[in-house]
Amino acid sequence: MPTPTKGPRLGGSPAHERLMLANLATSLFQHGKIKTTETKARRLRPLAEQLITKAKRGDLASRRRVLTVVKDKDVVYSLFDQIAPRYANRNGGYTRIVKTGPRKGDAAPMAIIELVEELQVAEPKANKKTAGRKAAQQDKVEALAPADEAPQSRPADQDAEAPQSVSGDTVAARKDSDEATENKA
Template sequence: MPTPTKGPRLGGSPAHERLILANLATALFQHGKIRTTESKAKRLRPLAEQLITKAKRGDLAARRRVLTVVRDKDVVYTLFDQIAPRYANRPGGYTRIVKTGPRKGDAAPMAIIELVEELVVAAPAGGKKAAARKAAQQDKVEALAPAEEEKPATKPAEANADQDAEAPESASGDHGAEGPGDKAEGEDTK
């Protein structure tokens, strides 16, 4: 059995440790931050940063590499399309570990590992194909827009007649500018 390189193993076997770290990475990318033990957080950090670096590349090979670790396709989509573009201008240090108090029960040292928020969102590196796709989509929208504008509009005289047909009621029940000698609603005078 190979000896672990960074302290004792998290699980009973190397395969169990890989599964634990894969599940932690999936939860981290899904929720943005997770609460776990310090040792698991320290072991997760390099893996999570490698996965984000691969996601920043954005190509098919990188997506397939990430899918070998993170098995949830929705989480991989989130990683490539939402998380990685946030860190386009950042060379590393995508995660932060904050130590919290001991866990109730066994007093294990706990920590929160979270993604560092980057305020500047860079455009995804799609290149010419993405720009061409966006331009084609814009042309389609513009082609459909005049068809929607050709609806028959009401004449201004009709619009004003409908507007002035009845005076608005106030909250107190008064009828606009009617005085005490004016006709009440529903009465006809001839």
């Protein structure tokens, strides 16, 4: 059983607090950012991050768990299909709290809680060393393959170009350079 929150609840009973946080989470996912008191924003942050983490899983059980908190099916759909994929490479820290000035009527400290915008999903860059190693491995495989198992060639009426390596050298150019190095030795 979860440990109850110490101190006063936000607005009354624990049930009212849960409903209020669920409504704040719904508004956050619907609009991307909301302005609320600093205390409510701090209480909302862990709940919103847990819901996004569940949405990243994307399975039916996670969708049902999120639906127990966020009652609006359109918001749940946008959470699973638009918001969660943006944070695929991020392990946490989906929200940001920015403090603003005090509220005019009662001087309560106000804050804006917003979803952190992930610009783009970064593609892993190919390493130059691994590309060179793969090309060398491919050359070894070609050299070790028997000639009778060579792939079927094109018909004679089609012009076939000489294969090129990753560096751009043709087979004939490589043979010439290999013979030149053998003659020097």
